[in-house]
Amino acid sequence: MATISDVAAKAGVSTATVSRALNGKSTVDPQLVARVRTAVDELGYQPNGLARNLRRQETAVLALIISDVENPFFTAIARGVEDVAQTAGYSVVLCNSDEKPDKERRYLDVALQERVAGVVLCPAGTATGVELLRQRGTPVVAVDRPLPGEPGDQVLVNTRLAAREATTHLLDAGYRRVGCVTGPSGIRTADERLAGYRDALGAAGMAPTSAPFRHAEYHRADGARAAAVELLDLAEPPDALLIANSAMAIGVLEALAGRGLRPGRDIGVVAFDDPPWATLIDPPLSVVAQPTYQIGSAAAELLLARIGDPDRPPVTRTLAAQLIPRGSSRGGRHREVTGGSRSPGSR
Amino acid sequence: MATISDVAAKAGVSTATVSRALNGKSTVDPQLVARVRTAVDELGYQPNGLARNLRRQETAVLALIISDVENPFFTAIARGVEDVAQTAGYSVVLCNSDEKPDKERRYLDVALQERVAGVVLCPAGTATGVELLRQRGTPVVAVDRPLPGEPGDQVLVNTRLAAREATTHLLDAGYRRVGCVTGPSGIRTADERLAGYRDALGAAGMAPTSAPFRHAEYHRADGARAAAVELLDLAEPPDALLIANSAMAIGVLEALAGRGLRPGRDIGVVAFDDPPWATLIDPPLSVVAQPTYQIGSAAAELLLARIGDPDRPPVTRTLAAQLIPRGSSRGGRHREVTGGSRSPGSR
DNA sequence: TTGTAGGCGTTATCAA
DNA sequence: TTGATAACGCCTACAA
Numbered sequence: 001m002a003t004i005s006d007v008a009a010k011a012g013v014s015t016a017t018v019s020r021a022l023n024g025k026s027t028v029d030p031q032l033v034a035r036v037r038t039a040v041d042e043l044g045y046q047p048n049g050l051a052r053n054l055r056r057q058e059t060a061v062l063a064l065i066i067s068d069v070e071n072p073f074f075t076a077i078a079r080g081v082e083d084v085a086q087t088a089g090y091s092v093v094l095c096n097s098d099e100k101p102d103k104e105r106r107y108l109d110v111a112l113q114e115r116v117a118g119v120v121l122c123p124a125g126t127a128t129g130v131e132l133l134r135q136r137g138t139p140v141v142a143v144d145r146p147l148p149g150e151p152g153d154q155v156l157v158n159t160r161l162a163a164r165e166a167t168t169h170l171l172d173a174g175y176r177r178v179g180c181v182t183g184p185s186g187i188r189t190a191d192e193r194l195a196g197y198r199d200a201l202g203a204a205g206m207a208p209t210s211a212p213f214r215h216a217e218y219h220r221a222d223g224a225r226a227a228a229v230e231l232l233d234l235a236e237p238p239d240a241l242l243i244a245n246s247a248m249a250i251g252v253l254e255a256l257a258g259r260g261l262r263p264g265r266d267i268g269v270v271a272f273d274d275p276p277w278a279t280l281i282d283p284p285l286s287v288v289a290q291p292t293y294q295i296g297s298a299a300a301e302l303l304l305a306r307i308g309d310p311d312r313p314p315v316t317r318t319l320a321a322q323l324i325p326r327g328s329s330r331g332g333r334h335r336e337v338t339g340g341s342r343s344p345g346s347r
Numbered sequence: 348m349a350t351i352s353d354v355a356a357k358a359g360v361s362t363a364t365v366s367r368a369l370n371g372k373s374t375v376d377p378q379l380v381a382r383v384r385t386a387v388d389e390l391g392y393q394p395n396g397l398a399r400n401l402r403r404q405e406t407a408v409l410a411l412i413i414s415d416v417e418n419p420f421f422t423a424i425a426r427g428v429e430d431v432a433q434t435a436g437y438s439v440v441l442c443n444s445d446e447k448p449d450k451e452r453r454y455l456d457v458a459l460q461e462r463v464a465g466v467v468l469c470p471a472g473t474a475t476g477v478e479l480l481r482q483r484g485t486p487v488v489a490v491d492r493p494l495p496g497e498p499g500d501q502v503l504v505n506t507r508l509a510a511r512e513a514t515t516h517l518l519d520a521g522y523r524r525v526g527c528v529t530g531p532s533g534i535r536t537a538d539e540r541l542a543g544y545r546d547a548l549g550a551a552g553m554a555p556t557s558a559p560f561r562h563a564e565y566h567r568a569d570g571a572r573a574a575a576v577e578l579l580d581l582a583e584p585p586d587a588l589l590i591a592n593s594a595m596a597i598g599v600l601e602a603l604a605g606r607g608l609r610p611g612r613d614i615g616v617v618a619f620d621d622p623p624w625a626t627l628i629d630p631p632l633s634v635v636a637q638p639t640y641q642i643g644s645a646a647a648e649l650l651l652a653r654i655g656d657p658d659r660p661p662v663t664r665t666l667a668a669q670l671i672p673r674g675s676s677r678g679g680r681h682r683e684v685t686g687g688s689r690s691p692g693s694r
Numbered sequence: 695t696t697g698t699a700g701g702c703g704t705t706a707t708c709a710a
Numbered sequence: 711t712t713g714a715t716a717a718c719g720c721c722t723a724c725a726a
Contacts (some may be wrong), residue, residue, distance in 0.1 A: 001483060002705055014713045019705055044482055049460030050406075051703035054397040054718050061461075064712060069425050069441070075416045082416075082443055087449075091457050093440035094416070096429055103433075110438050113396030114408075135391055136348060221623060250623045255625075276568060276597045277624040280604075350719060361697045366721055374695060398719030401702050 002043040010039040013218065021048065046302055053115065062092050063111040064120045065098040068219050073273055073292055074122065077143065080296020081120055088304055090117065095283065099187075099218070101125040112136060118303045120296075123147055125186070139306040141299045145188040153302045155295050155317045159189050159272075162288045162321035163196025163242065164203075166270045169286075170240040171204050174331035175249065175268040179231045180213040181224055181236030181252055183245065193244045193272065199246055212238050224251030234257055240268030241331070248273040249285065264327035270329050271319075283327025290321045349390040357386040369394065400462065401690050409439050409650065410458040410566055410667055411467045414446040418594065420639055421469065424490065427643020428467055435651055446534075446565070448472040454592045457498045459483060465650045467643075470494055472533070472673030486653040488646045492535040502642050502664045506536050506619075509668035510543025510589065510636045513617045516633075516670055517587040518551050521678035522615040522655030527560035528574045528599055530592065537562065540619065544626065559585050579606055586632075587615030587676070593622040596632065610675035617676050619668075630674025637668045 008015040013032055021028050021036040039045070053059045053336055062085050066074040082092045094115075097104035101124055108129045111119050118139040120131065123146075130147055133140050140147070142154040170178045180197045183190030198208035212234055214227035224243070228251065243249045249271035256267060262267040264283040271278075274289035298317050305312065355362045360379055368375050368383040386392070400406045409432050413421040423479035429439045440463075444451035448471050455476045458466050465486040468477065470493075475492055480487050487494070489501040517525045527544045530537030545555035559576035559581055571590070575598065578585055590596045596618035603614060610616040611630040618625075645664050652659065 004705095015704080016706085016715095017711090020712090023705085025705095029711065032712085044479070046456070046459050046479070046483070048401075048462065048703050049457070050397055050401040050462055051718090052460075052705075054395075054401050055704045055706080055718090057399075057718070061457075067428075069422045070419065072417065072419075078416050078443070091454070092718060093442070095438070095440070096425070104658070107438070109393070109406075110396070112393050113399075115395065115397055132391065136393070188616070247623070250627055253627055261652060276594070277622070277627070280597055280600055280624070281628050306710080317706090344573070351721095352719080362720080363699095363722075364695090367696090370721085372722095376695065379696085395719050398702090399721075401704090402720045402722085404702070415719090507695060 001048075002045040004045075006043055007036065008042060011035040016161070032036070050057055056089045057115070059115055059117055060090050061114070062090050062118050062120065062300070063095060063116045064095050065095045065104060065107050065111075066122045067097050067104075067124045069094070069096040071219055071245075072275060073245065073290065077122075077296035077299070078296075080293040081300045082296075083338075084297045084300035088300075097124045099124045101128060108133060109235045109252050112138065115280060117322075119308050120299045120303055121147075125338045136330045137310065139303055139310065141306070142145070143299045144224035151316060152314045153316070154314075155299045155302065155305055155319065157189075157290050157295065157319050157321050159290075159321060160192040160196035160199070162255045162272075162290075162323065163193040163244075164199040165196075165323050166272075166286075166288050167200035167242055168203070169325060170242065170268045170270060170329055171200065173240075173268055173329050175240035176213070177236060177238045178240040178242060178268070179212065180242045181216055181227045181231070181248055183215065183218040183248070184334060185215050190218070190244055193242070197242050199239060212236075216251070218245055219247050221247055223252030223253065224248030224253075225255045227332070228252040228255035229258075232256075232261075238267075241270075243269065246271055246273035246278075246285075246287075249273075249275075253281070264330040268329045269333075270291040270323075270325075274324060279326070283330070286326045286329035287324050288321050289324055294319055320329040348395075349392040350395070351392075353390055354383065354386045354392050354643075357390060365670070404462075406462055406464055407437050408461070408463045409437050409465050409467065409647070410442060410463045411439055412442045412444050412451060412454050412458075413424040413469045414444050414451075414471045416441070416443045418592075419564055419622060420592065420637065424469075424641035424643035424646070425641040426539060427645075428647040429643075431644045431647035431651070432562075437651075444469075444471045448475060452476040455480060459485065465654050467650055472479075481668045484657065486650055486657070488650045488653070490642060490646045491587030498663060499661045500653055500663070501661075502646045502649065502666065504536075504637055504642065504666050504668050506637075506668060507539040507543035507626075508548070509619075509670065510540040510591075511546040511636075512543075512670050513633075513635050514544045514547030514589055515550070516672060516675055517589065517615045517617060518547065520587075520615055520676055522561070522587035524583060524585045525587040525615070526578045527558065527577070527589045528563055528571055528591060528595055529560060530562065530565040530595070531541045532562050534565070537565070537591055540589070546591050559583075563598070565592055566594055568594060568601065571595030572602045573598075575599040575602035579603075579608075588617075590616065590618040593618055593620035593625075593634075596620075596622075600628070600632075611677040615676045615678075617670075618671075621671060626673070630677070633673045633676035634671050635668050636671055639664045642664055 021033045095107040182194045201208045216223035216227040270286045272288045274287045278285040368380045442454040463644045486628040529541045548555045563570035563574040619635045621634045
């Protein structure tokens with residue numbers, strides 16, 4: 001593979017001149033520049049990024065570590081990160097931690113070893129190893145979930161409030177026993193959504209402790225389906241469900257269909273995320289839409305700012321999720337007829 | 348940032364010994380290894396991957412360039428690539444070409460400059476720049492779409508045959524005027540699916556040239572929706588539709604709903620890809636499922652084999668897609684009763 | 695078994 | 711303006 005010396009030899013100049021010519025440095029004789037260029041073309045020379053980075057002690061690469069490539073929530077974030085990074089001249093490499101701390105750790109090591117310019121991280125578990133990044137001074141922005149320890153730059157969603165609003169919405173629609181299927185215990189978004197759900201119950205004068213809920217895996221419909229079945233089999237089954245993401249919503253909706261329960265009539269349903277198929281099903285799914293793309297772009301902006309000025313104070317950006325009521329959370333027919341009596345129903 | 352010399356100094360040995368100890372090389376005094384390890388821990392030393400790669404002239408990084416991060420088809424492939432790569436000790440960096448040749452080109456340049464060990468590429472457009480990789484001897488495996496020029500390693504899906512089977516299935520179900528919404532002209536899968544669709548019509552004795560079809564963007568529901576509307580507005584509208592992917596299926600199904608047309612009764616529908624919501628809608632969507640994960644794992648295997656032996660003959664792996672008939676392609680009720688009169692409409 | 699020293703391909707410093 | 715030269719941090723003959 002051709003090196004800079006080959007080019008220099010062919011152009012009859014020194015390697016220094018080639019380097020300067022190629023990097024558009026200061027004043028180089030235009031004639032020499034031309035000679036260098038033709039030599040480059042003839043040799044098919046491609047600068048060795050490895051050597052360059054080693055010398056410069058920096059790379060124009062950002063690492064984005066997410067916990068599930070197959071989750072549209074994260075891929076939308078990826079797009080936001082990428083667009084901002086691209087325009088700033090950075091490349092983005094996407095790493096999939098699969099919600100596994102050891103895989104995350106491994107990618108963090110790689111990021112460190114490859115000396116990436118910065119990392120956007122959606123922490124899985126306790127994010128051991130992020131300490132290393134901090135020690136090294138490698139800029140990190142946490143996304144969707146905060147990093148343990150003292151806060152650095154982060155972009156979060158006010159998901160607890162959103163869960164509370166969604167639950168209140170179900171209550172207002174006349175549902176009296178709202179249940180919740182949330183993500184794995186220990187994952188911040190899952191815990192927050194459960195907390196927000198309980199907030200709403202408490203505010204409505206209900207005992208949050210007796211609230212019917214289940215944990216399930218975020219990325220598989222199976223677990224959520226089983227969780228829904230369990231809830232439906234309760235002595236006092238819920239008449240409405242808050243679901244913590246769209247992958248789980250699929251499992252839950254399957255379970256409901258299996259029981260012949262129709263959302264919006266027999267049972268109220270609101271799910272986090274606004275997947276493209278939400279309006280396709282009958283009735284359309286009420287959702288809590290998250291500003292995914294903005295999460296990504298905001299994270300990238302924060303990261304670039306941090307790279308530019310390592311000493312700026314850390315900033316937390318909290319974005320709002322938006323409740324979009326659709327058919328699946330309309331009050332049930334039965335409820336409309338009998339008129340919700342004592343419960344905190346509306347209408 | 349601590350370097351290998353720092354460690355050597357602290358452990359009271361030479362850099363060579365540190366290097367050997369850390370890389371588990373041959374015979375190093377266990378006592379020295381221990382000293383080195385503690386020094387490493389105390390300094391928080393992380394080897395500089397840049398320098399290492401420069402020296403070794405190789406990286407344990409694979410680049411995966413896909414045309415749409417938000418398309419589940421590609422993210423499933425990514426997972427397949429990643430799993431195989433991981434177990435072989437390689438990291439995977441995912442790059443999103445966004446179906447734009449210049450972005451693809453840019454990422455190929457980066458891959459080249461960073462001297463990745465190999466590239467899995469889903470070519471956008473004519474994949475200019477892949478020539479560079481080939482000249483350089485950087486292993487490439489094409490996925491989903493073949494590379495122009497003489498064939499290298501590639502993993503394809505027999506999508507033309509699958510389209511033909513799906514169309515025949517619709518014909519067999521009693522639909523008489525099958526239409527097609529395919530992807531952008533020039534993209535291999537889109538063209539192949541259209542061709543397969545025409546194959547089926549031809550085999551059934553119909554004139555493929557008069558077949559009602561439209562092209563639309565792969566990743567947006569909008570275009571497909573508009574395309575469907577156009578087809579439905581035809582003087583002789585189709586009574587069944589073959590749709591080239593699931594994102595477009597959403598647009599088409601919306602258009603059908605807008606017209607009050609019920610899949611499986613008023614109009615037959617089969618779409619490529621088997622999204623999780625396919626069984627959630629009513630009636631369930633008939634699909635052509637593609638072996639996405641296997642595509643990815645096969646591609647990674649081919650790439651690793653090529654890295655191991657640059658001189659092996661190129662291999663093409665063609666995988667089969669599978670038709671999964673569900674409710675949306677049942678023959679219409681009217682059709683079953685009257686038994687196929689003349690007009691292509693139902694009811 | 696350990697240490698010395700050279701080089702991977704660039705860029706930056708310093709003279710000329 | 712250009713060129714020789716010294717790093718960047720690591721690995722690996724080769725020598726001890």
